[in-house]
Amino acid sequence: MTDAIKIDVWSDIACPWCYIGKRNLEKGLAEASGDDDAPAVEVVFHSFELSPDTPVDFEGGEADYLATHKGISRDQAQQMLDRVTGVAAEAGLEYRFDLLKHTNTVKAHELLHFAKEQGRQHEVAERLMSAYFTEGRHLGDEAELVTLAADTGLDADAAREALRSGRFLDAVRADQAQAQAYGINGVPFFVIDGKYGVSGAQPAEAFAQIVRQVWAEHRDEAPVSA
Template identity: 85%
Template structure:
């Protein structure tokens, strides 16, 4: 028996490159699974806040936020958004920055940990990112997060209790502390088997290649069957 490859992904719900990276990872893993000896992979998402000081209700659009946060002109900010929109389209994602509601993401990260406890983390991560980047949903509001939790197959009342109690805040902070220990200062960041680091929204082919390489290493390390 060969152990599964573990991929730990640090990302932020409000990071446009993280959703692109997520989709490319999924495509890369799907391509790798077509081999006769398909890699077994476990993907776990971890919390990273790009801008923890962002208010729940940010006044202005995404270009305004970028201009303020990066110290650039609104025109330069819009150019950045246009570029990432084009890259997202190549990954099959339709970003709507005209609808996007910039917000603090800590509650969304708490919800991801609740979903992980319930075995629905992947579904929740996809639902949150889609809601944020393509639908203009407000992910800083508990009511909105509870509704999205229900859409991802989770119990709404239990999700509300988890968010209002704050019982997953420590789990969010632990993820952030681990990111700091790894020296991660930007996302998405992928840690493969705890020993290989991959930074940024790499193309799908890059993920295919690395999981095949690591899977070959697993097979070499696996004990022989008597």
């Protein structure tokens, strides 16, 4: 049997290009899944904090944050947001930067590791990104995170305990250390089978093409049955 392709994805739930990249990856994998010899793929999400110094309760909107963080005017920041909103729409996502609550994401990353332990990482990653970019939910707030975890079927009390104990913080830091070792300084970043790096929110067709290529490599490397 040919081994599955492993795709490790470094992302931040507060990164607009990461949600677009996630959706495009899903579309690309769905396209390749229709092949006669469809690739088997395992996707694992890893933590990357774009702005670890961001306060939990940031004062101001997303344009204010971008203007300060990037040293640009508020008008330039708004133009950047308008552009990414358009790209998101092409991916089928309705971004609402007018509602978005900029916050520190470390607790959201801890929740993602708890969800991974429970076998629901993909569901929680989707719920968190949707909540952040389309619903204006406060993902730095523990109670909000617990509610969103429960939305995906996770036990609310267990999620709350995981966040309060901080027992997944080491896993977050390990992901960040691995990103540094790989030389990753921007997200989304996709590592395929530990040997190919793909940077940025690539189109769905690009993801379909690369998994087909890597799947062909897997077939060529697979041992021949006696």
